[in-house]
Structures are given as C-alpha cells and as structure tokens.
Amino acid sequence: MKKCILALALTGLLFSCDSFSGDSSGNSSTGTGGSMARFACIGDHLYVVDESFLQTFDISDSTKIVRTSRIVSNWNNSIETIFPADSLLFLGSTSGMYIYNLKDPATPKFVYLYTHVVSCDPVVVQGKYAYVTLRTEHDTWSCNRGVDQLEVIDLSKINAPKNVGTYPMVNPRGLGIDGNHLFICDGMDLLVMDATDPLALTEIKRIELDGTPYDVIAKNGILTLSYSSGLKQYAYSNDTIQEISTIY
Amino acid sequence: MKKLLLLFSILLFSGFSYNGVEYIPMLMDRTELETSVQLVSSALPIRNPGRIYIYQNWLLLVEQYKGIHLIDNADPANPVRRGFLRVPGCQSMAVRNGVLYVDNAVDLVGFQFDLNTMQGQELVRSRKALPEINSPDGYVPWEFSRANRPANTEIVGWINQNADV
Numbered sequence: 001m002k003k004c005i006l007a008l009a010l011t012g013l014l015f016s017c018d019s020f021s022g023d024s025s026g027n028s029s030t031g032t033g034g035s036m037a038r039f040a041c042i043g044d045h046l047y048v049v050d051e052s053f054l055q056t057f058d059i060s061d062s063t064k065i066v067r068t069s070r071i072v073s074n075w076n077n078s079i080e081t082i083f084p085a086d087s088l089l090f091l092g093s094t095s096g097m098y099i100y101n102l103k104d105p106a107t108p109k110f111v112y113l114y115t116h117v118v119s120c121d122p123v124v125v126q127g128k129y130a131y132v133t134l135r136t137e138h139d140t141w142s143c144n145r146g147v148d149q150l151e152v153i154d155l156s157k158i159n160a161p162k163n164v165g166t167y168p169m170v171n172p173r174g175l176g177i178d179g180n181h182l183f184i185c186d187g188m189d190l191l192v193m194d195a196t197d198p199l200a201l202t203e204i205k206r207i208e209l210d211g212t213p214y215d216v217i218a219k220n221g222i223l224t225l226s227y228s229s230g231l232k233q234y235a236y237s238n239d240t241i242q243e244i245s246t247i248y
Numbered sequence: 249m250k251k252l253l254l255l256f257s258i259l260l261f262s263g264f265s266y267n268g269v270e271y272i273p274m275l276m277d278r279t280e281l282e283t284s285v286q287l288v289s290s291a292l293p294i295r296n297p298g299r300i301y302i303y304q305n306w307l308l309l310v311e312q313y314k315g316i317h318l319i320d321n322a323d324p325a326n327p328v329r330r331g332f333l334r335v336p337g338c339q340s341m342a343v344r345n346g347v348l349y350v351d352n353a354v355d356l357v358g359f360q361f362d363l364n365t366m367q368g369q370e371l372v373r374s375r376k377a378l379p380e381i382n383s384p385d386g387y388v389p390w391e392f393s394r395a396n397r398p399a400n401t402e403i404v405g406w407i408n409q410n411a412d413v
Contacts, residue, residue, distance in 0.1 A: 028344050028345050029304075029344070029345050029346070030303075030342070030343060030344045030345075031301050031302050031303030031304070031308075031342065031343045032301065032302040032303075033299070033300075033301050033342060034299055034300050034301070036298075036299050037299060037301070037340065037342070038299070038339065038340040039340045039341055039342035039349060039350075039351075040342055041342040041343065041344040041349065046342060046344070046349050048340075048356070048378065050378060050379050051379060051382055052379055053379070055377070055378075057356070057374070057377070059344060059347070059349065059358065062344075062345065062347045062358060062360065062371055062372065063358075063371055063372050064372060065349075065356055065358060065372050065373075065374040065377065067374075067377065214297065214298065214299075215298070215299050215300050216300075217300055217301075217302055219302060222324050224300055224302065224307060224324075226297040226298065226299070226300045226309055227297065228296075228297070229294075230294045230297060231294060231297060231300070231307070231309055231319070231327070233321075233324045233325075233327065235324070244324055244325040245324060245325050245326060245327055247294065247319070247327055247329060248293060248294055
C-alpha cells in the first residue's frame, strides 16, 4: 500500500514537470493523445481499448505487431477511452473508471474499478486527481440512462479512489488539464475551469462555438480542440485564453 | 391495460425498426482493404473531425471512417494542412518512432511516414486484431452481420441514412 502511495506521489511530481496528458515513454518517441483516445503508445507497447477488450501489442520491432495480452470486459460494459499516467492506465467505460497498473507492460493488471451510474466517460489525470466527465447520449443504447456531470476523484489511495467533487454539466465529452487549467467540451461550448484547488473548481469562462466540441489536448500553453466544424487552437496563460487559429 | 401494452409495443417496435434503418454500413472487399492505406499529398477539407493526436510539430486529426489529416503545426497560430492519409475505417491512432498505428477497420496497421517529405509506406498489418466497427447506435442490421453479408468484406464505416450527406 505504501508503495502505491509513493508511486502516486512520484507520479504527481513527474506530472508537475512535463507531460501529464497522453503518452509517456522511455527511449522511444511517442506523441500525445486526447482524452477520447482509444490507442496509447507507451515504451514498446501499444494499448488499444474497444467495445470489448483492452488489448496490448508489443511493437518494439516496427515490422511486427505481437499481441501480448487481451482482457475481455463485461458484456454490458463498453470501454471507451484510455489515458496513460506514468505506470497506470485509466480506462473510461460506460460503467466506471478502470485502473490498471503496468508493472508488467506486456500484461496490464487490474487495480480498481470506480463505478458510477451508466454513462459515457473520458478521464484525465493530473497529480493525485482524476477528472471524469459523464455524459448522456440519447441516440445510443449504451449511454442513454446516464447523467451529465464532471467528477473529481481523489487517487491518494489507488485501491480506494474517492469522489471529492461533482459539478453539473450540459453534455460533456473530451476534457484536458494542464496545470491550473481544466478544459471541458460541454454541449456547444468550450468550458474553461480553474483547477488550482482540485477540491473547489471554479468556472473561468464558457466559450460558445460554431459547432459541437469533441476532443481536446492541453499542452504547453496551447489548447487544441476538434469540433464538428474543424479544428481550433487557443493560447492560454494564467488569466487569459485567446483563440489563435481555426481550420476547416 | 391491454391497450397500454399494445401502444407500448407499437412504440417499442417502431423504435426498433427506425433504428434498424437509420445506419447502414459501408463495406469494402478485403483485398481492397489491404491496399487501401495511402498517403494523399494534397490536403482535404475537414468534414467529420474526430480524435486528435500531437506528434512533434504535427497535429493528426481523424476524419471519421476516412483517414487522418496531417497538419503542420510548427506555428499553432498558422496550422497548415499538408496532406491526408487515407485509412478506410479509421477512428483512432497513435505514433511511436515515426510509425503511425491506426485502425484500418478490423486490421491494425503500422504505417511509416516522413511528414516533411510526405512519403510513407505500410510496414505491418495485423489482420482482424480489432473488433468490427460498431454502428453509432449500436444496432447492426442482420443482413450486414459477418455471416449474412458478402464473403470477404469488412465494415469500413456507417452512413446515417436520415442525415443529409
């Protein structure tokens, strides 16, 4: 248990330095995915989530794809998103947030399932907190009984994550966090929240878009947002957020 | 009570049949699928954007079921669409050491590329490593199940019949 806490504390330290969103790696060069990602490259492995599985592929030799693990989820539980955070994988599913550890990168091991009502939910992690959006989706079978909200989950005890905040949303999708800035695709808006105190998030700004936002990546002061009309980027610093480009 | 039940079943049934015709799959022959991943050097307009991925100075943006926009983002204030990687059935991607891993319908493909010269080639393909692309509403018409549709075809996307294309 102590080891877990230590690992998390270290994770927090690492995150405060550089990339806490998307992929991390040793010697290999990988990129950064958004919170809606279903693929994640970490070191020599590619992790893929889909409706039924968490699959692990060894891609150390770029001319081969070798499956090393395949975990089957419950029939009624579709896994939708994957967010790597140092040595852990956070999986968003219709019934909750799964945590797997990567002590053996070829075979992820189940740590915990944080359950909630049936919803669709991407997750991002920074330091010892996870941020999860739960969304209803009325035109699919899987998510039509859910709620629309943001939950903040304390991961200090990785075997007993705890809800430390719930915020009502319109219809949230992807989200991203960078330092004190939390960005949420919510309905037709980009919602910017101040996450200086993870226990008391406050709204900074709601930016209305000419389309429905889907996925975001917040990295090094630049927010990249895909939405139904194209791709937007914003520059943000302590107290300002400014649109800098749009392509269609 | 009986009337209520009848009304309920009519609603339920009409709901089902509505869903049944709402989405129909796009099919592709397997031999065609296996040569379908191609770099197109000219940029295409963004129509149905999906997931995003950042790799070095590049932004990769999924065009749902069609492929990946390759966007030069050296200057985020002036991103430039440089090209398009055609990948039928595409929804997700990740990059490691210059190799892009992408879902080409049920196949997982590794595609090596040089974004600066817009050259690339398929390096590896793991056939049927991934499940079929599910319909957006979760309903697959029976005639398009693997057993009932033409042999050696794969679902590479879904079309909403009721939406304007």
